[in-house]
Amino acid sequence: MKAFLPLLAALPLSSFLVHPTTPAPKYAVADIPATLREGAHAVVRADDEVVTVKSASRLVHTVHRVVTVLDAAADEFGLLGKAYDGLNTLAYLRGAVYDANGRLLHQLRASEIHDEGAGGRDGALISDARARFADLRQPSTPYTVEFDYEIVSDNTLFYPDWQPQTEEGVAVQAASFEVTTPTTLPLRYQERHLPAGCAAARTSAGSQETYAWKLTNLPAVDEEEAAPPLADLTPAVALAPGAFEMQGHKGTCATWQGLSQWNYDLNAGRDALPAATVAKVQALVRDAPDARTKAQRVYEMLQGSTRYISVQLGLGGWQTFPASAVAGNGYGDCKALSNYTKALLEAAGVPACVALVGAGQDQADVHTDFPSAQFNHVIVCVPLKGKGGQPDTLWLECTSQTGAFGYMGSFTGNRHALLLTPEGGKLVATPRYGSNDNRRERRLDLYLDATGSATATARTLRTGQEQDLYMHLLHELGPVEQKKYVTDRLKLPTFTLTKFNLAAKPAGQLPGVVENLALTLPGFAPPSGKRVFINPNLLSRLPALPAQVGERQADLWLPQASLHADTVRLHLPAGFRPETLPAAVQLSTPYGAYASQYTTLPDGTIQYIRRLELKRGRMPRTTYSGYVDFRRKISVADKAQVVLLKTES
8 A cells, every 4th residue: 555655646636536527518609590690689599488288277388598699789688587476486597608609608596596576666566576587698799698497377367478589680590389288278379470381280199289389590680660560570479268267266268258258257346335435426426417527527536536556466466456445545556446437437327347458658459359368457438428329438547647538648549448348348449549639739930130040939739649748748757857858859959948838738628738948049040141041940850761771571650640730930130031932842642741831921021831740550561662752752841941131231
């Protein structure tokens, strides 16, 4: 043994260490086809999702997602946040990050996953929702992140959808979607924009059915001008249950009537009011001449006595507080306040029902041909009779203390809602707001002095969807913040905003906001010899659009109708007269209409009248070039200049 010791001492220490196996490289950037890297900020290397329907009340959703971040514009893919709540358990969350050559840089540790409550600000939300966040972003690109997670859901009203490509500049190398369900619970699905040959592959094994989809080599897409959102254009599979169960409450959403019936039954009997509240309502409407007046008084009572607070606790995300609780507490979420409003209206002798709707300015309308839970908000529908007994449906947004009576606007207008009635409801259209509703009417007076400086005053009335943002500014921001917001968006070279205020001004049954402002414009139109060149269109220029590069892919999408009417009066300094006025312009197209005209009034003032009407709609992609031409002609007309001549003194 002693003879062996010198030999041991002579060996290097590394001879006694056991080296862990170094993982083989994977997801090297060089393995991405060049066609997928072109124009891409990120490439989805794998998006493999598996949905296993265990029963009518439980499903499991497993996700393996790998994304290569090619540049800093796609760093968001290095972050992952997954929500969970009392009905959805996040079973695990794992992650890893790799360098450009596919070598493992870091394995996500449990201590690096942050768990946070997903409640609202300032205690405005009662919720059991939480979220776990992981951050694997790297200081330099390219790198690849790999995430795995699994959600076990006891809320089978919602099945996961699959859409691997939803953002601009993201390519997809490979993606798969597999759904297994008992034969007693047939899968309902809708395929959207799938490439040829990618329809579902369906197999059966015993009492189980499996549906599978695959996508490969989808190049990055660009968001084209005046196009629908990418989420409406890229390949997707939407899922929905036939039969489902949530905390013992069984239902079906194979039809809109069935989904409505489940929601109605879940909330039935929760609209009883305290006797004192009923008496108060009846006294309030005793002398009201008609149902609309009664409804308006009830709505004003609601706004003056309640506030919104969201409640998302298990079944409480769908089952309302009793109306008596709202009457006593003075608060509720959208479904509770809508249920309470319906009860108040019925106490006033005005029948009403609540309705489910997808709310949000950018919220897409529901897919009417695929009954499923596509809603996130609750409102009230009041069927009234108008002149001659014609239907005159009234809609009420019950969560706002400042919203106009009967106005849906950008939040819930121009879409479909699902009525909840005892016999099961149906999809109906919410108010459609056209160009005559969404108006912006402006009167501007521009006073030029002999040196070329100017002052201006403008009064602008906005109604309908044109006033939505400004009504928000009026109620949510103070005067200083309002003024800053407007100042930052005035597209003028040099100016000072010397006066500014906003005020609510109803326009018939539509809400309206009046904006008054005054400007000083130093060096606005300096003389050039004996002439002065002026563009009187200070605030209403519509920019041209870029011509299409390559073949247009998306439909033309014009999301909002509007009518802009401007009257500008240019007051001239002494010693100047108009030499040249721009010619009148008149355009009429499928996209809208435009007209502008210049005249000299008897007192020497130059008057410029501009009218622009834009239509709402979705048109074939081949119409985009015509729309570009329409916008180009408007832009040219909006830049037209008046030429003034200095007269001899």
